[in-house]
Amino acid sequence: MANxxxxxxxxxxxxxxFLELKAKRNYRYIVFKIENQEVVxxxxxxxxxxxxxxxxxxxxxECRYAVFDFDFTTAENCQKSKIVxxxxxxxxxxxxxxxxxxxxxxxxxxxxxxxxxxxxATDASEMSLDLIKARAV
Numbered sequence: 001m002a003n004x005x006x007x008x009x010x011x012x013x014x015x016x017x018f019l020e021l022k023a024k025r026n027y028r029y030i031v032f033k034i035e036n037q038e039v040v041x042x043x044x045x046x047x048x049x050x051x052x053x054x055x056x057x058x059x060x061x062e063c064r065y066a067v068f069d070f071d072f073t074t075a076e077n078c079q080k081s082k083i084v085x086x087x088x089x090x091x092x093x094x095x096x097x098x099x100x101x102x103x104x105x106x107x108x109x110x111x112x113x114x115x116x117x118x119x120x121a122t123d124a125s126e127m128s129l130d131l132i133k134a135r136a137v
Contacts, residue, residue, distance in 0.1 A: 009038040011040045083117070
């Protein structure tokens, strides 16, 4: 429930859907938002959705948390998958929102056991597929 340092609760559905993404690969991505002092689920991306679908659903002027199941092939031709956590904080979002998301991020990430790569992005170039692949390999 609510954490004394951030005052933020995490909705159980967030953890449940993350476990499904991790274990069953039911989703390609999940987008979370803070609403009424609680981190809640905003959008689930089906396994057939692409990275472009994912990046297009992040609002241009509001902060979000997101996880993306990134599939890639290594230099040794091995298929791999890593779960990427993205803290989305566009430059034009309200300062108060940026502060709330920044202060809650670590607490929220601890609820999601299995994150392998983390990025903080203020625009699409800071979370490009090339950048994610470089961090994942």
